[in-house]
Amino acid sequence: MYTPAQIASITGAFYQAGSSPEPAIRHYVIDSRKLIFPGSSIFFAIRSSVRDGHQFVEDLYQAGVRAFVVSSDFATSPFPEAHFIIHDSSLEVLQKLSRHHVDQFELPRIVITGSNGKTIVKEWSFQMLKSDHHIVRSPASFNSQIGVPLSVLQIEDVHDLGIFEAGISTKGEMDKIAEILQGNIGIFLNLGTAHDKGFADKDEKLQEKLKLFKDADTLIYCSDQKKVHKAISKLNIPELLNWGKDPEANPYFQILSTEKHRDDLVVIRGKSEDIGYRIELPYSSDMDIENLMPIIVYMIHVGYSEADINGRLKTLQKIPLRLELRKGLNNTILINDAYSNDLESLQSGLAFLKQQAGSKEKILVLTSFQQVNQDKESLVRAIVTLLKKYKIGFLAGLGEGISNLQTYLPAEIKAEFYPDTQSLLENLLLTENVKDKAILFKGSRHFELEKTIDKLSQLRHRTRLEIDLQALSHNIAVITGHLKPQVKIMAMLKAFGYGTGEIELARFFETIRVDYLGLAYIDEGVKVRQSGVQIPIMIMNPDMDQWEQLIEFQLEPVIYTLSQLERLQKLGVRNQLWPIHIKLDTGMHRLGFMESEVEGLISELQKTPITRCNQFLHILHPAKMLTLMNLHYYK
Secondary structure, three states: OEOHHHHHHHHOOEEEOOOOOOOOEOEEEOOHHHOOOHHHEEEEOOEOOOOEHHHHHHHHHHOOOOEEEEOOOOOOOOOOOOEEEEOOOHHHHHHHHHHHHHHOOOOOEEEEEOOOOHHHHHHHHHHHHOOOOOEEEOOOOOOOOOHHHHHHOOOOOOOOEEEEEOOOOOOOHHHHHHHHHOOOEEEEOOOOOOOHHHOOOHHHHHHHHHHHHOOOOEEEEEOOOHHHHHHHHOOOOOEEEEEEOOHHHOOOEEEEEEEEEEOOEEEEEEEEOOEEEEEEEOOOOHHHHHHHHHHHHHHHHOOOOHHHHHHHHOOOOOOOOOOEEEEEHHHEEEEEEOOOOOHHHHHHHHHHHHHHHOOOOEEEEEEOOOOOOOOHHHHHHHHHHHHHHOOOOEEEEEOOOHHHHHHHOOOOOEEEEEOOHHHHHHHHHOOHHHOOOEEEEEOOHHHOHHHHHHHHEOOOOOOOOOOOHHHHHHHHHHHHHOOOOOOOOEEEOOOHHHHOOHHHHHHHHHHOOOOEEEEOOHHHHHHHHHOOOOOOEEEOOOOHHHHHHHHHOOOEEEEOOHHHHHHHHHOOOOOOOEEEEEOEOOOOOOOOEOHHHHHHHHHHHHHOOEEEEEEEEEOOOOOOOEEEEEEEEOO
């Protein structure tokens, strides 16, 4: 916590006191829309090529903010109560303050960089280590020259581990970030094609990224990346913990075999310092393996056992992609990934399309690739390989240069090419040809694909509901962080998700490994099951006349009357485990067994063949009430 006067002194800026009491600063704001605590916030008016933060000072002043960092040419007289820190660069003040703040703590810090996967590795590291540490980490994808300072300013005395990510897009950016982060444990993920245009070549980009580790004690990386391995081997870092398959690189953790058992289980067999390991990864894509291995190497290095690592991996939640999902006209699914057009993000987008499409045919709308430092033929072949891998049925190319894909496409992938978005709309997207399809829009922002998606959206009213999947996943992760590992999470989607897209949300919850879905009626459960969702589904209000479908679609009923339990006993369950859930009336008097019925319930359950009863928890008052959880009925 700092005062404006202290911030000015720390950063060498000029301090102009206001007439109001000097505030104690706890919150640092660069976006006026994200103001929550005006009385304890300081606003940094940062100028960029996009906007000038000074134009929001008046609004924030009216909202109650009384501390500002502004440029020397800003007129402060209209704001007599405000305390101003005046400097030629508000960004420089933010960076200097964050450097000072970091120096106040002896905090072990894991710092992560690479072309792709930084946020995922940061969040997965947090999930794997949170039970042992009070962790401070970068919010969302805060990894830039602005995001990194805001991240480290969160550090407090209670924290005993920091996990931060750093990203750069041009030469020279990493110097200032490295001064702030000063991480003693580094993770270098990969050298991909993202932001190639900001550097002369890949060698320059690699050297710029490696500046993050100039003061590191330990660096974890994949030695199968030959260029990366060669460059890192020349660095003066005391401890290199490389991992990979190539024994000639003398890896700290050598992968001996990779066995894919199913989509949610890959077994990695390897050894580290002559100790064998069998690691069970809950995700199977190459990208997921690449993102999980540095975390596993770190945990082995600091002393976690194989059993402990595998136990924590089972609770790992999927980190959502930065994608927008909508329902479109003609029963289409629309996925907006119009943020970038490098190969790595194309693969991520296609994987999300596969997840959401279910049985629908998949269409890819792809703009021109403006990737540099890679010859056109190898780029085109790589794109075609991805299209075949994810079984894309139709490619719609947009813009100059994309049509050269035609020569390399196999016969099973149909394709059409359009000069502009208007032609694409009129000749394809607004026709019956896309009915019942799932469409991924992939490309650079300057093609303005967002406007095209808006025209195709099913609902275009003035009032609309948007569901931020990334925020939803974040909220679940925060809640999970406060729960014991054995506590399960159920996502309620009853009443067909209240119109929010129950199928899409069910698939999403399955992806991030929510334990249960809660639905109201059997027909809802049938619909979700038919879409391919496999996680357990609890039915809150089962219709006795549809109970055969409970068995067919593996749905778990909530039992709240003895007649339902008797019906179960008479029903011909086909020799299989069948979970049921007991509902008790604890005061609402809507549904559930009353206290007077509990003895009869217990008697009836004792007659019922049960293979396993997870637990009986006694409620202290009234004494006879029981919560009967997850009774598995077997006939």
